[in-house]
Amino acid sequence: MPPFLYLFLGALAIVSALGVVIQRNPIHSLLALISTLMIIAILFIGEDAVVVGFLQIIVYAGAIMVLFLFVIWLLNLQAESGPTGHIVLKIFGSLAASALAAELFVFLGAPHFKVKMYREPPGYGSLESLAGKLFTDYLVAFEVTSVLLLAAVVGAVALARRIPDAAGEGSSDPRAASAIRAAESSPRVQG
Amino acid sequence: MIPLTYMLSLSAIIFAIGVAGVIIRRNILVMFMSIELMLNAVNLAFIALGSRLGSMDGQVIVFFVMTVAAAEAAVGLGIIISVFRNRETVHADELTLMRW
Numbered sequence: 261m262p263p264f265l266y267l268f269l270g271a272l273a274i275v276s277a278l279g280v281v282i283q284r285n286p287i288h289s290l291l292a293l294i295s296t297l298m299i300i301a302i303l304f305i306g307e308d309a310v311v312v313g314f315l316q317i318i319v320y321a322g323a324i325m326v327l328f329l330f331v332i333w334l335l336n337l338q339a340e341s342g343p344t345g346h347i348v349l350k351i352f353g354s355l356a357a358s359a360l361a362a363e364l365f366v367f368l369g370a371p372h373f374k375v376k377m378y379r380e381p382p383g384y385g386s387l388e389s390l391a392g393k394l395f396t397d398y399l400v401a402f403e404v405t406s407v408l409l410l411a412a413v414v415g416a417v418a419l420a421r422r423i424p425d426a427a428g429e430g431s432s433d434p435r436a437a438s439a440i441r442a443a444e445s446s447p448r449v450q451g
Numbered sequence: 452m453i454p455l456t457y458m459l460s461l462s463a464i465i466f467a468i469g470v471a472g473v474i475i476r477r478n479i480l481v482m483f484m485s486i487e488l489m490l491n492a493v494n495l496a497f498i499a500l501g502s503r504l505g506s507m508d509g510q511v512i513v514f515f516v517m518t519v520a521a522a523e524a525a526v527g528l529g530i531i532i533s534v535f536r537n538r539e540t541v542h543a544d545e546l547t548l549m550r551w
Contacts, residue, residue, distance in 0.1 A: 281472040353474030364463035378505035412522035419529035
């Protein structure tokens with residue numbers, strides 16, 4: 261990747277990342293985030309991580325961001341009107357973030373942080389090399405990931421589900437109310 | 452190839468912007484988006500270091516980070532929906548049940 265392209269993409273990524281934080285309307289924040297993710301995907305591809313770059317576009321900018329979009333629509337969020345948050349909080353947040361960035365620069369700067377460069381082997385970043393690594397050295401982690409995703413799906417469904425008793429008649433439902441009272445009056449096991 | 456320091460600097464800046472977003476913004480959804488921003492900044496550092504070292508491990512780690520981010524987004528958005536259903540708000544300062 262030529263350096264000017266890197267500088268252009270990097271500036272664009274920083275501007276759109278700032279847009280995520282600065283925009284008042286959640287939809288605008290989301291669009292800025294999608295643009296940041298796309299630029300990061302292009303940088304991945306520029307770094308010879310082609311498969312991961314495309315996965316980034318498909319999984320992140322495609323699937324996860326659409327999920328965010330649906331939630332914003334579902335909650336019918338509008339732009340925040342009036343002052344948002346304390347001015348002290350904003351100043352503190354900006355200062356803390358700047359301090360963190362400065363600290364990272366010092367740690368990752370050239371004098372302290374040296375990496376011995378290696379030449380990339382042929383086929384680096386291809387699907388074959390990624391799968392070869394994934395299904396040999398990282399096989400256990402890969403299988404555990406499937407359990408994680410299953411747990412996440414079950415958890416998300418359980419969280420977002422409307423409980424029939426509480427939803428149908430509201431809290432005036434005598435059965436639900438008595439159940440709640442019984443639960444509150446029964447001795448609880450601590451710990 | 453772009454010098455490693457440049458890539459890591461970009462990663463550090465995006466990470467710091469994500470931290471600022473979590474601290475400054477009070478909308479839970481935007482705080483959540485800032486967390487995604489931080490995850491991606493770390494992914495960028497992984498990819499940059501991996502290609503300099505000529506090893507595929509960085510890319511595999513990024514693959515796992517994406518999976519965990521997907522799981523986190525699903526569960527987190529489920530929590531946000533159920534909080535909104537009960538409290539009619541996504542403003543973090545109004546959720547004070549567990550504040551001492």
